[in-house]
Amino acid sequence: MLTIASLLPDLLGTYGDAGNALVLASRARARGISIELLEMRRDDELPEASLYFMGGGEDGPQRLACEVLRASSLGARVRDGANVFAVCAGLQILGQHFSVEGDDEFTGLGLVDIATRRGTTRSVGDICVQVGDHLLVGFENHGGVTTLGEGVRALGDVRNGRGNDGVVDGFRAGTMWATYAHGPVLAQNPWLADELLATVLGEDVEPLSSVADLLYEERCRVLSPHSSFEVRRKDPH
Amino acid sequence: MMAVRGANWASRAAHRGAGTVAGGQIGLKIAPDLLASLAVGRTVVLVSGTNGKTTTTALIAAGWGGDVASNTTGANMPAGHVAALVRDRTGRVVLETDEAWLGDVMTATQPKVVVLLNLSRDQLDRANEVRRIAERWRAAIAALGSATIVVANANDPLVVYAACDAPNVRWCDVPTPWRADAQSCPRCTLAIDYDVAGWRCACGFAKPTDLTTSLDGPLRVAGQTLELALGVPGVFNEANAAMALSALREVGSDLQDALQRVNAVSTVAGRFSVRTWRGRRVRLLLAKNPAGFEALLWTLGPGDDDVWIAINAHLADGHDPSWLYDVAFETLRGRTVWCLGERRLDLATRLAYADVSVKVVDDLEQLPVSEEPVTLFANYTAFSEWLERSTPC
Structure with a gap:
């Protein structure tokens, strides 16, 4: 039994971010892996889980979510090896500090050495990131510029869009994964969902074909016509 | 005025759009205060909010009776307002107004009544954050004079x-099931508690607590009981009608x-x-954001009839279809959904993860021919395509 939990979907879930937990649970079940999918709402205790999902949110709710999580045992659980997959505001909350509501600096959870300040422009649009041999495709909508501390590895290199700073996107730090591609990024990138699932399980997972593969190919074609080995191999044109 | 009419004619002659916005845009360039001068001496009602703008505007125009100037084509920014006011010079005006433009349009038109329906996530790639809209409304409304009456939804904390700082406000207690965007307080960010009595x-x-309009039972507006028997479906339209009638009271209509x-x-x-499309009867529903989509899903009768859904992601739709994951499509389990539109793969993936059976329609020829009527949900530009493609029954 694998237990996964969405953290504060009532505060962090502006862009359909609940889709990520849904996709991971669905792909696990399709392979016969039993899954328990939990939610922690703002008045709940943090449930015990192998994987926590964090979504995006508006300024006020982001600040509130950070307070609620600071008072929870999330930090201890991550240090004990629990995995975290965070997008957008969730990414910012995990770091040392972030700016909301003007330029007020707000202290984050400090689970990773990154810092986010408010950029001069908002970044709204499709995003495409090279992550190893794969492309990550999605949509970003945020005003943050995130700087990674020394030794913190980015999730990938930005091909299209801004991500952290126009050069790289997100991070991989210990058991934590994060990207600015918000919303159901695991739905658009089935390979990423499976890589996350395999990491949490500690073993490889069987291939699984679904309509999501067609969506991924289409988005790769639209966002990066000639750059993906994966896609070129499948598309003779 | 001739310039505006001329541009409308030219636009129609060139088969570009319905000939309303192009004229208005040229008009605004000719005279920036054109909208203000066109509104002088007229009784103006503005309607804004995420869902129900077009319907509520139409209900107010119909309910007022007689000749009413209105932007019935859905062009709800100042260019469309100018076009509507030029087209019809009558003294009674009701204008659907884009949420982001409400402050400017209030300043220009000095409305008698402003109707604020609801605020929820919609096209976030364009509006960014719902709360910013609420802040902008708040600043604009606080600056209103007491001659303007604000008719506002008391069940939406963002509204x-x-x-709440309007000099003159009428609160309406109407059904507002979507709460996902008002979980934290817009004033202090603490948690909002909801129960049957309110929030x-x-x-x-x-x-x-000083409610002018209530709808928990028969509709009551300022003490009068009104028997709603609407021709448009759904509880959400009862809320729209309640607010339309509340606005009409303020312009002196006999209720x-x-x-x-x-x-x-x-x-x-x-x-x-x-x-009708290819001999099949199609019920067309415009569903373009999570709160609106869920309200429309509830109008589906019981059963396992197929459903058609068409999703595009043009500018008018919002470029980001992530919102599909905020809609509780699980209620469609047991049915087959035919997925249409340019983002049909996003839709099909979403539905498949909700365990709903899907068929991806790459070519309209694949749609089944049948005597049975079918319900089609479509977002903005997809809806327009289907309206054009189909004919009245």
């Missing part, structure tokens, strides 16, 4: 936040007479209408 925050911000005219409306700009 109440925007309207409140520990900071004291709470649902207003029983207005009610008869409101009840008689059965289709609004093609929405809720049953049309």
Whole structure:
């Protein structure tokens, strides 16, 4: 039994971010892996889980979510090896500090050495990131510029869009994964969902074909016509 | 004025759009205060909010009776307003107004009544954050004079936040099931508690108690009981009608007479209408954001009939279809959904993860021919395509 939990979907879930937990649970079940999918709402205790999902949110709710999580045992659980997959505001909350509501600096959870300040422009649009041999495709909508501390590895290199700073996107730090591609990024990138699932399980997972593969190919074609080995191999044109 | 009319004619002659916005845009360049001068001396009602703008505007226009100037084509920014005011010089005006433009349009038109329906996530790639809209409304409304009456939804904390400093406000207690965007207090960010009686925050911000309009049972507006028997479907349209009638009271309409005219409306700009396409009857529903989509899903009867859904992601739709994951499509389990539109793969993936059976339609020829009527949900530009493609029954 694998237990996964969405953290504060009532505060962090502006862009359909609940889709990520849904996709991971669905792909696990399709392979016969039993899954328990939990939610922690703002008045709940943090449930015990192998994987926590964090979504995006508006300024006020982001600040509130950070307070609620600071008072929870999330930090201890991550240090004990629990995995975290965070997008957008969730990414910012995990770091040392972030700016909301003007330029007020707000202290984050400090689970990773990154810092986010408010950029001069908002970044709204499709995003495409090279992550190893794969492309990550999605949509970003945020005003943050995130700087990674020394030794913190980015999730990938930005091909299209801004991500952290126009050069790289997100991070991989210990058991934590994060990207600015918000919303159901695991739905658009089935390979990423499976890589996350395999990491949490500690073993490889069987291939699984679904309509999501067609969506991924289409988005790769639209966002990066000639750059993906994966896609070129499948598309003779 | 001739320039505006000329541009409208030119636009129609060139087959570009319905010939309303192009004229207005040229008009605004010619005279920036054109909208203000066109509104002088007229009784103006503005309608804004995420969902129900077009329908509520149509219900007010119908309920008012007689000749009413209105932007019935859905062009809800100043260019469309100018076009509507030029087209019809009558003294009574009701304008659907884009949420982001409400402050500017209030300043220009000095409305008698402003109707604030609701605020929820919609096209976030364009509006960014719902709360910014609420803040902008709040600043604009606080600057209103007492001659303007704000008719506002008391069950939407974001609307109440925007309207509570209005010099003159009428609170409407109407069904507002979507709460996902008002979980934290717009005033202090603490958690808002909801129960059957309403909502409140520990900071004291709470649902207003001086309610002019209520809909928990028969509709009551300022003490009058009104028997709603609407021709448009759904509880959300009862809320729209309640707010339309509340606005009509403020412009002096006889409410029983207005009610008869409101009840008689059965289709609004093609929405809720049953049309014919290749011999099949198709019920067209415009569903373009999570709160609106869920409200429309509830109008589906029981059973396992197939459903058609068409999703695009043009500018008018919002470029980001992530919102599909905020819609509780699980209610469609047991049915087959035919996925249409340019983002049909996003839709099909979403539905497949909700365990709903899907068929991806790459070519309209693949759609089944049948005597049975079918319900089609479509977002903005997809809806327009289907309206054009189909014919009245």
